[in-house]
Amino acid sequence: MCPHIVSAFDDDLLAVQAKISEMGGLCEELLSNALEAVENRDPKLAEEVILRDKRLDKLEFEVEELTTRIMALRQPMAQDLRVLISCLKMSATLERIGDLAKNIARRAIYLADQRPAKLSASVGRMGQRTLQQLTEVLDAYTSRDTALAVSVWRRDVEVDEIYNSLFREVVTYMMEDPRTIGLGSQFLFIAKNLERIGDHTTHIAEMVYYVVEGEPLGDDRPKGEPVSLDGVGS
Amino acid sequence: MCPHIVSAFDDDLLAVQAKISEMGGLCEELLSNALEAVENRDPKLAEEVILRDKRLDKLEFEVEELTTRIMALRQPMAQDLRVLISCLKMSATLERIGDLAKNIARRAIYLADQRPAKLSASVGRMGQRTLQQLTEVLDAYTSRDTALAVSVWRRDVEVDEIYNSLFREVVTYMMEDPRTIGLGSQFLFIAKNLERIGDHTTHIAEMVYYVVEGEPLGDDRPKGEPVSLDGVGS
Secondary structure: OOHHHHHHHHHHHHHHHHHHHHHHHHHHHHHHHHHHHHHOOOHHHHHHHHHHHHHHHHHHHHHHHHHHHHHHHHOOOHHHHHHHHHHHHHHHHHHHHHHHHHHHHHHHHHHOOOOOOOHHHHHHHHHHHHHHHHHHHHHHHHOOOHHHHHHHHHHHHHHHHHHHHHHHHHHHHHHHOHHHHHHHHHHHHHHHHHHHHHHHHHHHHHHHHHHHHOOOOOOOOOOOOOOOOOOOOO | OOHHHHHHHHHHHHHHHHHHHHHHHHHHHHHHHHHHHHHOOOHHHHHHHHHHHHHHHHHHHHHHHHHHHHHHHHOOOHHHHHHHHHHHHHHHHHHHHHHHHHHHHHHHHHHOOOOOOOHHHHHHHHHHHHHHHHHHHHHHHHHOOHHHHHHHHHHHHHHHHHHHHHHHHHHHHHHHOHHHHHHHHHHHHHHHHHHHHHHHHHHHHHHHHHHHHOOOOOOOOOOOOOOOOOOOOO
């Protein structure tokens, strides 16, 4: 194989990876800021998250353009194509995570006018756990660390469990004091957005595994118990 | 250009498109059945939806394998690459729509034990509207009909508005009778899943436009009013 072409492809790939790294870092920041906006009732920070999400959309578009150009120019072989396609999937997934952080920021703006609720702490815990999972899976992606990816993938069940217990907590809270229903619904949606970020995190873990090991991660991930409302009298 | 190669590429593309058509048809069916399972409190139909969603996952995997093989074998030019990449995005989007239909089916299983609520009708209307949008955008995709795609894209605002009014309806309902909080939360999540299917529908409309016209659809889509809880006393 001609070394010139190989190195040109590697340079191209580095340019794509640089954009994806920027996307990953931005996702972490947006999620972290959105959670802070919820916790501190900070609508200004929330507005910033909403604005900065546009950069993610632009980066996803740029990754797609660049990837197509590389494929057309370099005519890469199957293995390199797989890497490029995984870049496309990665950037699409990160763009979605950004959208979910933006949704949380939107809820934060609504919550800014509300009196604090004890639910904040539970949602905050779920948020920090989700953020930690995201950070770790991005590290696994950067360092092609399948052991870390599998560990993140297995731990998603814990995020699901926190979500399920939070769901029951919110519903109980709303039943005890119907004036909190509006507020509680917002917390439910924030929790749901976090759960979806957790799902995307496991997708990234699966991608890391697939790219490195060449085979899918399998289907035996433990799933959290489905939401049950037993005992809340609904 | 060698006609043999062109026609081989076209044959390959047809094979990919056939899988995507199967995915599109399956999505419509799963959503339609999930809505029926909610409306008729039919847990057996819901279980079927959950099982049949696996086929969508498998098809998405096959589309990716096939697309990579075509790219490696045929070394297509930029325009053909763009079409193949749009196939990858389309199959990923359809797989997600299937997941959302599966989530609705899961809620249907929970609802099967519940007494009927007047909310069913509103959710049913939103569901039928979402299904109709999905059917039309899949038609637009198959026939490369940008006018239809733009029309679907513009009408997503109506699904958002139905969602917002449903949200207020559910919250009011829960406040009037706290025993309905568990049930109401399930309806909120079904509506949220439908809204997300609506979002994916607009993504498909944007893809159709981009592939046919060669430029993005723009950013001026009217958005539904953000959820407001004014007047429900929260």
